Amino acid sequence: MTPWLMAGLLFTPLAWAVLTLFPAFRLGRVLTRLGILAQFLVAAGLWMTVAQDGGFYYPLGGWKAPLGIELRVDGLAVTFVVLTAVVACACGWHAGDYLSPETGRHRYFWPLFWFLWAGLNGVWLGADLFNLYVGLELISLCSVGLVALAGNVGALRAAIRYLLAALLGSLAYLLGVALIYGQFGSLSLAGIQALVASAESFPGAGVGLFIMILGLALKTALFPLHGWLPPAHGIAKSPVSALLSALVVKASFYIAARLWLALGEELGSFVLAQAVGVAGALAVILGSWLAFCQSRLKQVVAYSSVAQIGYLFLLFPLTFGVPDSVVQLAQQGIALQVISHALAKAAMFLAAGNLILSVGSNRVEALAGVSRFLPFSLFSFALAGVSLMGLPPSGGFTAKWLLLQASLASGQWWWLAVLLLGGLLSAAYVFRIYRASFVESRGQDQFYHPPRVLEAIPMMLALMSLCLGFVSEPVLAVMSLPFEEGG
């Protein structure tokens, strides 16, 4: 059963990428929807397998690490695989109705979409440093292609900026891989982790880890390396923005986090951990502030991503030199934050796209009086906002709670202020949009109701992020399943 699931997971998106390259947009849509269903089942099946039997290593081609490439199939990885399935499913379905079939280049959305999915799955399961590099590049090129699909000058400029940043980040990562391979002669993360645990010190590899984290931070748009993100996410078509914000930036963060958790304790340093944390804190505060200042709806959401990404990097200080119980708390908090942000941000971008479609403008003031039409999308937007603000009962809240607990228990109380202040600032920009919709002004009869499907999808995502809080315990339980080493 397991080989089938693995093959399905890796093979389906790649195969569908090839298949959907040939037909025109509409047939591509049908094919994609079939594929989405298949892929969803596979992801769910794998999740259940791991939930029952625990995690395992899967050697590709029968060659075990360090000679070959092994996939690490553990609770965290399958959780992210399922998350990807959910979000990609929603965005893909939404795109089918959102993108206009008449525009010729839109047909290329499908193959790029499927390649992106394949790359994401590869990254979640990757346990080989170089394989992760290839996966990252695959994701970056897909994302750039998707951003450029919007076709106008602004989109091209954003795409080029994005591409250059992504390439630089990947190259830095690869340089780190080169140093680490030179030091240990192995590419398998688990193998290196075992080697690092020996008593020696490895300053050269430490530099390697630093460069890798730097490169990945650039790809994740950690403040102050965030400049490329808002234009790219703001200008892309809404389903694309949703995919990018929800999943793509998480991929590079995921790699950084896995590296740090495996090697950080030995190769990292307190200063590095705190510095990354401070950058994250600045991202939270300045990102929220910038989001508040934007006049265009999707730019608000894009800057909000910069802010929310900041929270993720609190993982570094909260897992360095602290007791295992705190590491556990921080890990769980960050994982929940990733999941809830992915769901909420995807919902938000899709809803924002619908709203723009409805009022025919992307400016925040154009939303005046929209709430009287009771658009579902506004409601989805607000519900997703609850999660971003970290208010209960959303997943964002439980994540914040765990992080608060972790910072308190680690004695690094200064992160408490960041977490609480960040919540308030995000309330400022979310409510700014909400407030605009309550303004009563005259002459606002033009309102287009998008098709039901388009409205339902963000609503479902938003509800999921909202209810994540209630099921946090079981979700976390799967993530922390025992892992059979060398299985």
Added chain:
Amino acid sequence: MASGALLPVFALMTSLLASLIIFTLPEDRGRVRTLVNIGAALIKLALVAVMIRGVAIGQEYLLAFDMLPGVEFVLRADALAMLFAGLSALLWLLTTIYAIGYLEASPNRSRFFGFFSLCVASTMGIALAGNLFTFFIFYEMLTLSTYPLVVHRGTPKALRAGRNYLIYTLTGGAVLLLGIVCLHGLVGDLRFQEGGHFAGAGPELRGALPWVFFLLVSGLGVKAALVPLHGWLPQAMVAPAPVSALLHAVAVVKAGAFGIVRVVFEVFGLESAQSMGLLSVLVVVASVTILYGSAMALYQVDLKRRLAFSTISQVSYIVLGLCLFGPVGAAGGLVHLVNQGIMKITLFFCAGNYAETLGAHRIDELDGAGKRMPGTSVAFTIAAFGMIGAPPLAGFITKWMLGIGALAEGMDWVVGVLILSSVLNAAYFLPILHRLWFRERTTPWPKEYRWGRLETSVWLFWPPLMTAVMTMAIGVFAAMPFSPLAWVILIVSREVAL
């Protein structure tokens, strides 16, 4: 015990579902909306009644599961919860009826009633929350669901008020969250428990606990409008009258006060809070708030603003009662939770009636309104006398209990505060009554509507009268079983008798 676990959930769900149904209803389906609204309110009232009976005979309704590792979500119906739940279920019904009449011809009604029900669901959750974590969930939900009600009119003034409301309450929420997390870090997950948890707390805890207490109370104090955290409340008056009524009588302000009650009684415990010297600070804050609110009310010309400052003052009676160290004072404070709710909602209903029927918003526009609207004015008069503390009305019970409690614990100066406050109450209510009944109308009403036989719309006419009757009944029948006072004495006996 399965049904026992589910009853609190049902009580929550009735208004939650009602809100979801209403959100999906188109604007013009007024009849269905009314049906759903009133039906849900009646069902909820019935459910709460069942639970009250059950709690009285010692049954326990409990639902608990882990939301996070080591953090529980708990819904639990105990005596204190039922006090608040009963109040909100009853007043929800009346306010809904009132609001249907009040908003009869205005736009955005689906939106309004949807959030209105959501707000009541949150209040129910606050009542039934079994630990601070759960309490916080509903506390923040309340903030979110009241915002759309405050800015409902969409005017710049309303939007500004809404912004300030959010700044205050969300900051308060953040402080509260910090307090809860600190407490969790110190002692782990704590369910609310009669008598509190820290009776035998060691010295290492005693160092940190006052800080936690400070965080919790200042977080809750924002909603309870303790001076100096009260700034949002008078501004929030721009909301439609039913919203103000709800905000002041049951939902927001009371949620804060109720939270303080929970923290003092069931987290810290009255005795340990007292022994750590936490309450003597709080009693000063409460007294200052009482006097400040009353004094400020004197200067307001807008009727609703005067009522708002009156609320600031009156809600602090509840806090004051807790801090009197003794069971009698505590009972006085708790019973005021109900009494103030019923009296204040009457006053707001009446204010809304004057505004809707006569177009009168300012106090000097009310000359001779007693003749034009005798029913409303009688209700207003009863409630105002209740507020002042005239026997045998509801307010008298509160002040009597508080006074006795203070004397019993040797805090004579509190009696002075009570008397001074009553004088001030009289000073700002009696001129209104004088205008209502003893002034002649010389000019036409600012904006008059006629409704046929009754002085105002049926929907608007009966709710204030009913609450006025309740104001009297609570006072007169204070000794009956299931009266608020009897119930409060039951609570206090469970809390303090240990």
Added chain:
Amino acid sequence: MGRLTLVTAGMVFSGVFAGLAWAVWTIAEAPVPVSLPTLVSENLQAAGVEHPVTAVLLNFRSYDTLLEIAVLVIAGIAGISMSRTRSLEDPGLRTSDSLLYALERWFFPVMMLFAGYLLWAGSDRPGGAFQAGSVLAATAVLMRLGGVPMDFLRPGVMLRLGLTVGFSVFLVVALASALDGDVFLQYPEVITKPLIVLIETGLTLSIAMVLLALFVAAPIDPAEELEEGGAE
């Protein structure tokens, strides 16, 4: 660009150089705990090809190569999504110089042959799909610049087929190995070599096609309105 910025950047990158050089130096001093070359030569027998690099590329770490080809295909797709030219061949570039034309006619077969040799050599000495594909692509680029008619290459199904043929062959082999009951991407031992050659051939074609498509996709004509972005 201000002088100050330049100086600052120069100093920063001198620092980067120093740091990296120091890291390289310390790493070079330390012993390597794992020796992959030994492992590779021990397992070369089972890999099906004699050349260790090809063995690593197409057997031990074949998943990398699969994704790498996917990256190429993606670049190709993203490229042609930008292109507006109707044909890969541009009549405006056709040469009328008979000498050049004659030279080209002699030159191309030689390059093709060279590409074929590189492909074949890949199994036991340096060479392989990528090298062969690049030579092929270079040939095609020369053909286009030289104006040799290439009507057979139109951006339609054929082009897309060309883009993906290598990737598809790779993928089908990978799936077939899974169908065989073994691990995903594991080749059956008997036919490992033919399979690898098959994959390499497909890859050569696709690599050449992608590179050519990307070369051609860059717009040359004056811009028309935006909505005409798609090929076809």
Added chain:
Amino acid sequence: MSVSLLYAFAGVALCAMGGLGFTVLEHLLRKLLAFNLMGSGVFLVLVGLAQHRGVPDPVPQAMVLTGIVVTIAATALAVVLMRRYYHLSGQTGLVVCEERKEPME
């Protein structure tokens, strides 16, 4: 110190130079060339550092091959995007006045 190590140091130098060029140059094609320079530097480090003890190591060689393909794909895509961008806007750099008029998405 072996020749391979010399390669590694040369790679480091290339990386630094490329990085400098990437940050200070405005013209997009120059940026791209700087990026390629950096890429070559990284590949040199990868190969040079891994086999400076004289043992030929096929793994980094294969990785570099893969890396080259990936880099070429990215470079080619970048060139396509840049030419298209130049085509539509007439600009060769990214730094223009940020306030721009665009259609709604």
